[in-house]
Structure formats: structure tokens, C-alpha cells
Amino acid sequence: MDLQTAEIKVNDLQKLLNQYNYEYHVLDQPSVPDAEYDRLLRELNELEEQFPELKTSDSPTQRVGGEILEMFEKVQHQSQMLSLGNAFNEQELQDFDRRIRQIVGDDISYVCELKIDGLAVSLRYEDGLFVLGATRGDGSIGENITANLRTIRSIPLRLKEEITLEVRGEAFMSRRSFEALNRQKGERGEELFANPRNVAAGSLRQLDPRIAASRNLDIFLYGVSDAGESGIISHSEALNFLDMLGFKTNKERRKCANIQEVIEYVQEWTSRRQDLPYDIDGIVIKVDSIEQQRMLGTTAKSPRWAVAFKFPAEEVITTLKDIELSIGRTGVVTPTAILEPVLVAGTTVQRASLHNEDLIREKDIKIGDQVVIKKAGDIIPEVVNVLAERRTGDEIEFLMPTHCPECESELVRLDGEVALRCMNPKCPAQIREGLIHFVSRNAMNIDGLGEKVISQLFAENLIHDVADLYKLSYDQLIQLERMGEKSVNNLLQAIEASKGTSLEKLLFGLGIRHVGAKAAKTLAQHFGTIDLLEVASYEELTAINEIGEKMADSIVTFFEQEEAKELINELKAAGINMEYNGPKPLSIESSDSIFAGKTIVLTGKLEKLTRNDAKERIEALGGKIAGSVSKKTDIVIAGEDAGSKLAKAQELGISIWNEERLVEELNE
Incomplete structure (x- = not known):
């Protein structure tokens, strides 16, 4: 066969297979048996192997997974992929509707869609050709997972029109595919996956695209980026436009003339969700009109024109x-x-x-x-x-x-308590749990010393109290099961590094009753050294803001024990830092920080700072961190996937910052 004849044959096979693929995976109406599809695919693959110059990126043969990637590159979304605020009951849906009508009037309609429990992605097409797929990331920048998304057969590699656009969707795994995958893993004696969502998200973030190709993932498209720029006037029209281009959208959507119809849709699917072949975790409600969406605008992280109703706990x-x-x-x-x-x-x-x-x-x-x-x-x-x-x-x-x-x-059972207690301070279980607490992230944060390793060391009689951790040697650790040379060296380095940890971490790690992480920091900042805290009187302690009578009594009792004194001396001898080396809190009167005297709530996932880092830096600048949003809240910092706290802040008109604003202000 010459090249010209092969090119005609390849083009015909690609078009035919793409049509069969669309019928099967998008329309769910296959027109040929699987065996016929597989035969034609093999024929196409053989021709492309014989004539490599005829292989194109939109060929059906490109869905099997390519070369293993070294890493995912970061990509910028054309427009921000915002997360949604949440509603948990009918009253909150009514409140959402009331806020909408206050701004755009009563001539309003909504589109309700099933909230697929999967991974949000964006797909970019240029002249109708699929060129880039990315995760949501922080909403502005995601990870390039194009190779993995190509393996999803319901994603068209070429559109029915040569159009350039970016669309949004939710990749997921059906219950049937999940059960089949776990059945295979069970037969091999492997640990089973927890749920379909985790499998879908994990598969699309594998550096080997062949893993994603083997998982039989699916997708529903739910939006067009900058739909208004394409002349689309409503969300329902945008979904129909996606259908026309060859995308797979969810047909269970419904246009509702008012909030009562929305509530009826929510009630229907709350009871019917188990009938679906895939998992959903709620209902998404969107204002239909694109012009009204523009009028309503967005907050830092979510649109004001949409909300996600979350189902009651199953x-x-x-x-x-x-x-x-x-x-x-x-x-x-x-x-x-x-x-x-x-x-x-x-x-x-x-x-x-x-x-x-x-x-x-x-x-x-x-x-x-x-x-x-x-x-x-x-x-x-x-x-x-x-x-x-x-x-x-x-x-x-x-x-x-x-x-x-x-x-x-x-x-x-102590007075006023419902719990039974073992009062033996030498109880092996208490000692083991105390050791696990001491090395935890909010305490000494010794990387590699998790619960399993601590239990192993304890069972081998290598540690009896926290001071023993600093006496461990290479020769002792290398004898343990699953402990190689690299693991031992890393562990010893982590133990050594923990010696410089600031005093508040040590105080929290010691497990003094009633002293949590926040109180430990207050004590460390106030006294500066453990020596001064050790001799502090009950009256001195209760004079400190946030240190109550029970806590003060517990602190005094702890430091009076001979065992505690001996332990602290051993830790000193091991070279553990006994001083506070964090930033001193600024007084409200003297601080010109924007945080001074403000009550601040953190919600959602932060990307550039850990929650603890943000909390410590805000408090050092005179701010007070609160756990819930109220009228007394001054600022809400909204990270990724911020939920009900963000919604309440919006309702109360509280100032909302994203993480970028927080970092800017902290750097100031």
C-alpha cells in the first residue's frame, strides 16, 4: 500500500472510530459490537505503525497512554476556576435566592445540575483540536494532565467544529468501574481503594498515563469559560452548545423558574441519588442568565450567582x-x-x-x-x-x-466527667500515646516518627519516655524491621533537627493536662524559658489572659512532680532548646499592623502557607484567630474549597481576603 492510499484509509478509519466512540461513550448508543470496534482500531494502529507520519494527536489510537512523565508542569487557566459556596438546607437556599433577587430583581431562573463527586478539570481546544487539559489547582494555576485526560474516551480529541475555547468538567469513575477495579485488586491480594472519587483524582495525577488509561474514567462537561464572550446568553444555552460540539453533558439537568422548583429538584435527587451509576455529593444551582451572572459578580473564591447544595449525611x-x-x-x-x-x-x-x-x-x-x-x-x-x-x-x-x-x-471516674480513666502514670498505653503525641506535627514534628514506628520502638523496649528518643543510635535502629540505612539516617537527622524547636512546641509535646497548642504558645511567649515557667506560681499563671484556674492548677502540679523535673533535666542534657524563639506578639496599642486588634477566621486550604504558619504570623502581628464566623469577625481568609464559613461571611458582609492578599499583608 502506498502512502496516498494509506492516508485515505487512515482518515476514513479515524473518522469512523471517532463516530463509534462518540456513540458508545457520549450517547450511550453503540451502533457496532465491541469486537468490530477493536478490529478497526487494530487495523488503524497497524497502518499508523507502518506510516508514522500519518499518526495524529486526535487519532483514537492515542487514548492508550503514552510515555511516563517526569513531572506535571504548571499552566494558567484562561479564566479563574472558582469553587462554590455551600447550602445545607432549604432555608439557606431561600436565603441564596433572596440575595440574588435583591440585586437582579424577581425575573430570575435557575439551572440545577447534579454535583458529580470527582475531579474538576479544564480542557482547552484550538481550532477544534484538544491541546491542553489541567487540574483546577488554586483556581488560577493548575497542573498539565493532558496525557492522562486523553485516555478518557468521552473527551473528544477533535470537536465537530474548528473552534477555539476552554471548557470545564468533572472527571469521575462510575460505580461499576470502581467495583470491577476493586474486585481485581482483591483477587491479587492488594489493598482496596476507598472510593471512586479518590481513584479518579489519583489516576489523573499519575505520571504514567497508562494507569489512567486502565481505569475506565468518564467525564461530564458543565461549563464554557467566558461563555458570554462567545455570544452565549445563558448557562442552559452553554450546555446545549457543549452537546452540539460533541461533549458529554449530564442530561439530568433542569431549568427552574423559581427557587421552589429548585427545592423540588433537590428533594427529588436527595432520595434518588443511589439510583445513579455514579456518585454525586450534592446539587449545583446556577443563575441561568449570563448577564445576571455578570451583575452578581464573584467573591475572591466563589461566584455569587451559584451555590452547591450539600446532601445530608448518608x-x-x-x-x-x-x-x-x-x-x-x-x-x-x-x-x-x-x-x-x-x-x-x-x-x-x-x-x-x-x-x-x-x-x-x-x-x-x-x-x-x-x-x-x-x-x-x-x-x-x-x-x-x-x-x-x-x-x-x-x-x-x-x-x-x-x-x-x-x-x-x-x-x-473523676468528679464532673463521664469518661473512665486509668490513673497509672506508668501505664504502657498512656506512655505510648504520649510518645506519639510528642513527635506529632504540632509538637516536636519529628518527620519519620509516626505511630507505627513509635509503637515498634516501644515494643522493642528501645524507648520508655520522650527523653529516650534522643538516645537512639544507628546500631539500634538498623536492626529494626523495614528500617534501611537511608531511613535510619533520615530519622536520626530529624530527631537531631527537633532539638532546636521553639519552647511552645516542647510544652505542647509534654502533654500537660489542659494545655493545648494555643496555651503553650501563650506560656512560652510570656515566660520565655522553661525555667521561669517551672517556678511560676498559681497566681502568676492565672494573671495571664487565656490561662484559667484549671489550667494553672494543672501546670503547677505537673512541674511539682519529681518525674517531670527529671524528664526536663534529661531533655536539657540531650540539648533540647528550652527557650521561646518565635516572634513576640505586638501589643495592640503599639502595633500599626493591619491585623492588630482584628478577629480573623481561616477557612479552606492554603497553598503557600500551612494553617499553623498563617495563624502564628497573624497572632504575632496582634491579630486574634477565631474558629467560627460571627458579627464580631473582621476578616475571613478564604483558601481553596472554603465552605460554610465563607458563605456566612458573605451573608454578613465581612471583609474576605484570598491567600494572595494575606501573603501580601504579612510581607508588609
Whole structure:
């Protein structure tokens, strides 16, 4: 076959296969059997191998994944990919509608769409050809994942028109594909994936595109960047435009004439969401008119013309197989429900905290019960209630022990507390948990010393208290399982580096009862050295703002113990810093900082600063960090995926900064 004949044949095969691919993956209406598609694809692949000059970037053969990348490059979005504010009930939807009508009047319509639980991406086309795909990133700059997105068969590599534009969508994995993938992993004895969303996001951020190609991902497109610039006058028209170009959009969308119709749509899909072949985590409501969207504008991170209604926490039924007890670093005994594994809000749940004995009695929980489980805030699994009507008589009543399961010391309940405590300071469980706390991020932050390594060191009798961490040697560590030469050297370097940590980290790490990270910093800033704090009286401590009577009593009691004095002396001998070396807080009167005297709330994910860094720097400049938004809040710093706090700040008219503004002001 000569080149001219091959070129005609290749072009015909590409067009035919692209049409079959569109019918199968976008329209869900395949016109040929899979075997015929595969035969034609093999024929095309053979021709392109024989005539490499005929291979194009939009060929169906380019969906199998190419070369492994070294890293993802950063790319600028044509327009910002904003996140959405949240609504959690009908009243908040009514409030959203009221704010909209106050600005644009009562002639308003909305478009409701299912909120797909996946990964937001942007796709850029030039003259109809797919040239760039990126993650959302910080909204302005994302990562180039073009090679991975090419493997999604519902993304057209060439549009039906030679048009240049950027579109937005949500990549996801169907439940069927997720179950098949986990079935394969189970057969190989591998750990199963937690949920479809994590698989989709993880697959698209793999440097090897062949992994994404093997995962059978899908996508729904939901927007055109700068739609108004293309002459589109409404969001519903933009979605129809995407359909016409060959994109896959979600057909369950609905145009609503008023907020009551929106609420009816929300109610319908709240009950029907399990009928879908993919996961959704809410409903997106958008003002339809592009002109009205312009009038409403945006905040730093989200449009005022759109909101995401989040579904109530999903509840499922499973069996409570057993109740285990754990001892915390303060001696508190916490019962934990061991459950028959069950999928709740996208992740497999096998354990749920029961908090204390009183809760078990209040909910009449027995081993063997059928129980209702949900995730509080879609994060923490909890037992909602027992299905007593399903009891068979084989259930076993749980009795809290009278003695510690670790050291067999008698358990006591202190006045005013519901928790049982082990009061033995030498209890192995308390010591182990105390060691884990000491090396944690907010304390001494010793990288590589996680819970597993601490437990291993403790079990091998290499450490008994925190001072022993600074006596560990290469010869001791190299003998441990899964500890190679590089790991040992890195760990020893991290331990050595922690010696210079500022005093407040050490105080928090020591686990003095009632002294959290914030109080530890207050004490460190006030006294400057541990020696001065050690001899501080109860009266001196209570005179400090934010140090209450219980905390002061606990601090005095701690430093009076001979064991505490010996431990501090050992840490001093090991070379641990005992002084505060952070910035001194400015007084409100003397500071000309923009933060001085202001109440500030941090919400969402920060990219350039950690939450703790931002908090410390703001406080050092006289600002006060609060955990919730109220009328007393002066500024809200909104990072990526800011949620209800941002929405409340908008409602109250509070000043909202993005991270860039925060960094600028801190640098000033």
C-alpha cells in the first residue's frame, strides 16, 4: 500500500472510530459490537505503525497512554476556576435566592445540575483540536494532565467544529468501574481503594498515563469559560452548545423558574441519588442568565450567582461485631465499635467511636446489634442508633471493665466527667500515646516518627519516655524491621533537627493536662524559658489572659512532680532548646499592623502557607484567630474549597481576603 492510499484509509478509519466512540461513550448508543470496534482500531494502529507520519494527536489510537512523565508542569487557566459556596438546607437556599433577587430583581431562573463527586478539570481546544487539559489547582494555576485526560474516551480529541475555547468538567469513575477495579485488586491480594472519587483524582495525577488509561474514567462537561464572550446568553444555552460540539453533558439537568422548583429538584435527587451509576455529593444551582451572572459578580473564591447544595449525611445499616477499648495519653478509656465493613459517603467504614460508657447505655448498644451509621460532617463515622426491632436474642450486653485493659490498674471516674480513666502514670498505653503525641506535627514534628514506628520502638523496649528518643543510635535502629540505612539516617537527622524547636512546641509535646497548642504558645511567649515557667506560681499563671484556674492548677502540679523535673533535666542534657524563639506578639496599642486588634477566621486550604504558619504570623502581628464566623469577625481568609464559613461571611458582609492578599499583608 502506498502512502496516498494509506492516508485515505487512515482518515476514513479515524473518522469512523471517532463516530463509534462518540456513540458508545457520549450517547450511550453503540451502533457496532465491541469486537468490530477493536478490529478497526487494530487495523488503524497497524497502518499508523507502518506510516508514522500519518499518526495524529486526535487519532483514537492515542487514548492508550503514552510515555511516563517526569513531572506535571504548571499552566494558567484562561479564566479563574472558582469553587462554590455551600447550602445545607432549604432555608439557606431561600436565603441564596433572596440575595440574588435583591440585586437582579424577581425575573430570575435557575439551572440545577447534579454535583458529580470527582475531579474538576479544564480542557482547552484550538481550532477544534484538544491541546491542553489541567487540574483546577488554586483556581488560577493548575497542573498539565493532558496525557492522562486523553485516555478518557468521552473527551473528544477533535470537536465537530474548528473552534477555539476552554471548557470545564468533572472527571469521575462510575460505580461499576470502581467495583470491577476493586474486585481485581482483591483477587491479587492488594489493598482496596476507598472510593471512586479518590481513584479518579489519583489516576489523573499519575505520571504514567497508562494507569489512567486502565481505569475506565468518564467525564461530564458543565461549563464554557467566558461563555458570554462567545455570544452565549445563558448557562442552559452553554450546555446545549457543549452537546452540539460533541461533549458529554449530564442530561439530568433542569431549568427552574423559581427557587421552589429548585427545592423540588433537590428533594427529588436527595432520595434518588443511589439510583445513579455514579456518585454525586450534592446539587449545583446556577443563575441561568449570563448577564445576571455578570451583575452578581464573584467573591475572591466563589461566584455569587451559584451555590452547591450539600446532601445530608448518608446513613447506612451494618452489624456491630465487637467493642474494643483504647487508652489515650491522658488515661481516658475510649470504646470503639468494630463494624461489618460498609460503604458510607464514599469510603469503607469498619470502626466508629462510641465515646464513653454513658453513650453506650443511652443508645442501648449491644454486641451483635444492627446499627445505623453515618459520618458526622461527612468525615467521622458515628453510630446513630440501634435497630432494636431486628434483635434475635443473641446480642450480648457490653460491660465496661473495672480495670485498665493495658496495665490492670483500677479505672476511676473523676468528679464532673463521664469518661473512665486509668490513673497509672506508668501505664504502657498512656506512655505510648504520649510518645506519639510528642513527635506529632504540632509538637516536636519529628518527620519519620509516626505511630507505627513509635509503637515498634516501644515494643522493642528501645524507648520508655520522650527523653529516650534522643538516645537512639544507628546500631539500634538498623536492626529494626523495614528500617534501611537511608531511613535510619533520615530519622536520626530529624530527631537531631527537633532539638532546636521553639519552647511552645516542647510544652505542647509534654502533654500537660489542659494545655493545648494555643496555651503553650501563650506560656512560652510570656515566660520565655522553661525555667521561669517551672517556678511560676498559681497566681502568676492565672494573671495571664487565656490561662484559667484549671489550667494553672494543672501546670503547677505537673512541674511539682519529681518525674517531670527529671524528664526536663534529661531533655536539657540531650540539648533540647528550652527557650521561646518565635516572634513576640505586638501589643495592640503599639502595633500599626493591619491585623492588630482584628478577629480573623481561616477557612479552606492554603497553598503557600500551612494553617499553623498563617495563624502564628497573624497572632504575632496582634491579630486574634477565631474558629467560627460571627458579627464580631473582621476578616475571613478564604483558601481553596472554603465552605460554610465563607458563605456566612458573605451573608454578613465581612471583609474576605484570598491567600494572595494575606501573603501580601504579612510581607508588609
